[in-house]
Each structure stands twice: as structure tokens, then as C-alpha cells.
Amino acid sequence: MIIDQLVPSSGPGRLREGRKEIEMQSSKISVQIVSPGILSEDxxxxxxxxxxxxxxxxxQTVQLKFGAYRDNVKVIPVQRYDGMRISQALAGRLGLHAPCTLRMRYRRASRQLVLGPLIGVLVSRDYPNSPDRPFGSITSFCKELVDAARIQGASVYFLTPAMLGGSVSRLDVWVYADGWRRAKAPAPDVVNNRLTTRKLENKTSVQHFFKEVKSRFGTQVFNEKFLDKSEVFSALRKQPSLGRYLPESHLLGGFPMLKSMCSRYSTVFLKPVRGSLGKGIIKIVRLPSGGYAAHHATSLGTRRQQFPTLLKLYAAISGKLRAARYQVQQGLNLIETGGRPIDFRALVQKNGSGEWIVTSIVARIAGGQHFVSNIARGGTLSTVREAIAKSNLAAGRQDASARLRTAALQIAAGVDAQIPAHFGELGIDLALDTSGRVWLLEVNSKPSKNDNTPLSATGIRPSVRVMLLYARHLAGL
Structure with missing residues (x-):
């Protein structure tokens, strides 16, 4: 989970630079919808x-473009007026249901008048019988996106896998116009994939939608796939400069590999390759008195089992290991406070120039009965400065935050370079050991937003503003 207003790391200057660069490419214009009979549809x-x-x-006739919508229109000038007026019929074809503010640019070579950007956000599910909260716990985030889009001059709608399957040029969507409502709209310029499970993402209708809107309309889809732990570590090892951040890690192939790792390290972690929220993690510790202890992360705390040999431990957990692929990872001597391990979540996003920036970093302190720091497991949040001040970090306190930011940016660039998929934001979990060395724990391509994530003082979090800036960059608006 990300708390954007804690330790914003990009700085307002970087955000302004991204906005300024995009605004030079387009005009922000108010769009009014006029009564029938005043204007013809074209x-x-x-x-x-x-x-x-x-x-x-x-x-004269020019081509109007809004997302996938393209049709010829005649443009009539209006003196002493700074906006645009369109008919109700044209507004309906565009999927606009209320006056709005959009970006506009004119491409003279192709005589194309471009409005937008039109942004589609793909979410996991909706609740049509709850009109005030049609997206459950992420409804506040969705409304926040609508408000931020209105300020920047963009149009955003929401759709679910269940709404796909028909025409991709004209979609069933959710829009906000004095309340949530269902509507029809063209395919968007940009899709932000916020699906929360691989099962949904891999549905035939979803993959067909991605393929069709990309090939037919040039739609840009970002955060288009989940990442798994072994994929990320294997990819990042290809860049020697990132090796210093990577704990030794392998896809667990059987007992010999576990035995080899446990002979080199007194603590190792077994992590589900496709796990999240700390589920299924097993910490294996070699005991000074002989034997091994297995610590299981559960919702109620840590469950501990002790075994006289590693082979007996392996036999006891082999059923779980057969049920899912696991990664075995070197244990780290993490900094802690009051015996509770600390790690860090950096939210790294592409800005209005398409460059990676660190939007926020927070420290996560494990709960008293847990060895994982996830909020869902009883962990607590803190600023980086406060957490480091309270920790047992032996060296490098002064520049620890800067080194975490540098690592997050380099890792994001590495993921971009080595994994063939389009990412616009990443949640990067980092750690510091007691000597001050930065380590990568995990990369998450679907950083969460829900009602438990407080809004900023202005009501719109930095991460939402940056996401829209990047969408505008992709759309050229």
C-alpha cells in the first residue's frame, strides 16, 4: 500500500516541468454541449x-479525433469566445454527458483536430447495485482520478473485464457526471491496467481487448502485466550495475537447492513466486543449538515449527511447495526498531516527460508478532527519516533516503529495459541492512489504491497527478 503524501521524493519542480512540457503541445479548452437544433451533428x-x-x-471539413472516434466535422469560428460548443448528438457519440474541459491540438498535415486525452482505467469488478460505491473500496480513488482529470483537461472512464466482449470501438463504461452512471464511449487513447488478479488479466476477453485496441487504434496500455519474483530477479541480473541490490535468489527446484542455500546463509526465505501481501512466506532459520526453525507468515501472526534436520523441515512443508512455485532467497540482516524489521516501499512513476521519478517512499515496520512488514499483516507506516532515526542502522544514516531513491530509479529503469512490457508505475520494496547496504526485496506492477489510503491535503495525491501527466504524454496532449 502506498501513502503518497509521506516523503514525496520527486519535488514539485519536477511535476511542474512535466506539466509545462505537455501544455506547450496542446490547448486546454472548455467544451459545452448545446441544445438540439442549434448545431448539426457534423x-x-x-x-x-x-x-x-x-x-x-x-x-472547412477536418477530422475530429477523440480516442478511437474519428469523423469529419465542419469548424465554425465564434468571436469573443474561448471554448468549444458541440451538439448533444456529437457529445453522445464521444461519450460526453456534461460540460467538461479537454486538451486540444490540431495536426495540420492530416487536417486532424484532436481532443482528449481519453483514458480508460481497467478495474477488477463493479457493484451496479451500489451506485454510490460502484467500485467498492477503490471508489474514492476512481473519483479522485475524475477530479484530477478535470483539472488537467482529460476525460477518464472505468471498465471491468465483465464489460468487455462486444465491440472494442464502442465500449460499455462507467463515467462520473453528477454521480456514477453507465454509458457508451469510444476506445481510449490510454489504458491503465489496474486488474488485481492474474486470473482476470489472463481472461480471453481482456487479452483480446488489449490486442485489438493496440493494433486498431494505437491505444497505449501501461502496467499491462503482473510481475513474478523470479522473472524480475532473472531480468535484473542481466544488468551488472544492478547486481549490488540483488540478494542471492533462485527458483526453488528441490531439496538440494534449499540445502545449498541454508549452508551459505543462516536465514533464508521461501516466497511464493506469485504471492502478495506477505501470504505464504516461510522464514527458515538455522539454530545455534542444531536443527532448523520454520516461521510461517499468517494473518494472526508468526507460526513457528522446529525440526531436528533440514530434511524433516522440507518434508513438513513439501505439500505447500508442490501447490505453488517458490523462490528461495538469501536472508538479510535488516535494520529494525524494537526488534521489528523495517523495509521501504518506493512508488516510482513515469512523469509528463516519460521519465521515471520517485513519487513517494514510506517505511514499513513489521507488526510485533510478524516478520513481514505488510500493512495487511499488522505492519505500520512511518516516514523514512523517522524510521531510520529509530533504527539500529550502524552507518550511512545521512544519505540513506537518497540511496533508496537512487536504487528505486535504477531498478525501475532495469525492469523497463529487460522485461518486454509497458510499465508506467511500479511499487519497489527495498531494505537496508545494518551496514547501510540497499537491497531489493520485490517489484510490484500493481501498486494498490483503496479507501484506506488517505488523500493529500488538496484531495488529489501526487501519484494520481503524475499518472495523468504520463497518460497525457502517451497521448501527445
Whole structure:
């Protein structure tokens, strides 16, 4: 889970730079929907200043583009007016149901008037019988996206895998217009994939949707796939500069590999390759008195079992190991406070220039009865500075935060370079050992947003603003 307002690391200057670069490419314009009979479907009215700025031919036909929608329209200038007026019929085809603010640019070579960006957010499920909270715990996040899009001059809608399967050029979606409602809209310029399970992501309808909107409309889909732990570590090992962040880690192939790792390290972790929220993690500790202890992460705390030999321990957990693929990872001597391990979650996003920035870093302190720091397992959040001040870090306190940021950016760039998929934001879990060395624990391609994540003082979190800036960058608006 990400708390964006804790330790924002990109700085407002970087956000302003991204906004400024995009705004030079487009105009922000208010769009009014006029009553039937005033305008025909193939005509729109545009403030004269915009026609002059963009050199749009008056009274001539140009192509209007909004997401996947493309059709010819005639542009009529309006003096002493700074917006755009369209008919109700045209608004319906665009999927617009209320006055709004959008970005506009004119491509003279192709005589194309582009409105947008139109952003689709793919979420796991909806609850049509709960009109005030149609997306359950993430409804607040969805409304926050709507509000941020209105400020930046974008249009955002939401859809679920269950809403796919028909035409990809005209979709069933959820929009917000004085309340949540179902509507029809063109396929978007950009899709943010926020599906929370691999089962949903791998559905035929979802994969068909991704393939079709990319190939037919040039739609950009980001965070298009889940990552698993072995995939990430294998990919990052290909870049020698990242080796210093990677604990020794292997896909568990059987007892000989576990025995080899336990002979080199007094503590190792077994982690489900596709696990999340600390589920299924087993910590194996070689005991000074002989034998081994297995610590299991559960929702109620840590369950401990002791075995005289590693082979007996392996036999006891072999059923769990057969049920899922596991990664065996070197145990680390993490910094802690009051005996509770500390790790760090960095939210790394691409900004309005398409560059990786660190939007936030938070420290996560494991709960009293847990060895994992996930909030779902009783962990608590802290600022990086406070956590380090309270920790047993022996060296490197002054620049620890900067080194965490540097590692997060380098790892994000490594994922981008080595894994063939499009990512726009990553949750990167890092750790510090007591000597001050930075280690990578995990990379999450679906950082969560829900009602338990407080809003910023302005009501819109930095991560939401940056996500929209990146979507505008992808759409060229």
C-alpha cells in the first residue's frame, strides 16, 4: 500500500516541468454541449483565438479525433469566445454527458483536430447495485482520478473485464457526471491496467481487448502485466550495475537447492513466486543449538515449527511447495526498531516527460508478532527519516533516503529495459541492512489504491497527478 503524501521524493519542480512540457503541445479548452437544433451533428463551434493559434481552416471539413472516434466535422469560428460548443448528438457519440474541459491540438498535415486525452482505467469488478460505491473500496480513488482529470483537461472512464466482449470501438463504461452512471464511449487513447488478479488479466476477453485496441487504434496500455519474483530477479541480473541490490535468489527446484542455500546463509526465505501481501512466506532459520526453525507468515501472526534436520523441515512443508512455485532467497540482516524489521516501499512513476521519478517512499515496520512488514499483516507506516532515526542502522544514516531513491530509479529503469512490457508505475520494496547496504526485496506492477489510503491535503495525491501527466504524454496532449 502506498501513502503518497509521506516523503514525496520527486519535488514539485519536477511535476511542474512535466506539466509545462505537455501544455506547450496542446490547448486546454472548455467544451459545452448545446441544445438540439442549434448545431448539426457534423458541425462544431470554436473560439476564434484557437482557430488562429492552430491555423484551423474556417468553415472547412477536418477530422475530429477523440480516442478511437474519428469523423469529419465542419469548424465554425465564434468571436469573443474561448471554448468549444458541440451538439448533444456529437457529445453522445464521444461519450460526453456534461460540460467538461479537454486538451486540444490540431495536426495540420492530416487536417486532424484532436481532443482528449481519453483514458480508460481497467478495474477488477463493479457493484451496479451500489451506485454510490460502484467500485467498492477503490471508489474514492476512481473519483479522485475524475477530479484530477478535470483539472488537467482529460476525460477518464472505468471498465471491468465483465464489460468487455462486444465491440472494442464502442465500449460499455462507467463515467462520473453528477454521480456514477453507465454509458457508451469510444476506445481510449490510454489504458491503465489496474486488474488485481492474474486470473482476470489472463481472461480471453481482456487479452483480446488489449490486442485489438493496440493494433486498431494505437491505444497505449501501461502496467499491462503482473510481475513474478523470479522473472524480475532473472531480468535484473542481466544488468551488472544492478547486481549490488540483488540478494542471492533462485527458483526453488528441490531439496538440494534449499540445502545449498541454508549452508551459505543462516536465514533464508521461501516466497511464493506469485504471492502478495506477505501470504505464504516461510522464514527458515538455522539454530545455534542444531536443527532448523520454520516461521510461517499468517494473518494472526508468526507460526513457528522446529525440526531436528533440514530434511524433516522440507518434508513438513513439501505439500505447500508442490501447490505453488517458490523462490528461495538469501536472508538479510535488516535494520529494525524494537526488534521489528523495517523495509521501504518506493512508488516510482513515469512523469509528463516519460521519465521515471520517485513519487513517494514510506517505511514499513513489521507488526510485533510478524516478520513481514505488510500493512495487511499488522505492519505500520512511518516516514523514512523517522524510521531510520529509530533504527539500529550502524552507518550511512545521512544519505540513506537518497540511496533508496537512487536504487528505486535504477531498478525501475532495469525492469523497463529487460522485461518486454509497458510499465508506467511500479511499487519497489527495498531494505537496508545494518551496514547501510540497499537491497531489493520485490517489484510490484500493481501498486494498490483503496479507501484506506488517505488523500493529500488538496484531495488529489501526487501519484494520481503524475499518472495523468504520463497518460497525457502517451497521448501527445
Amino acid at each position: 458541425t462544431l463551434m470554436l473560439g476564434e483565438s484557437h482557430l488562429k493559434k492552430w491555423q484551423i481552416p474556417q468553415g
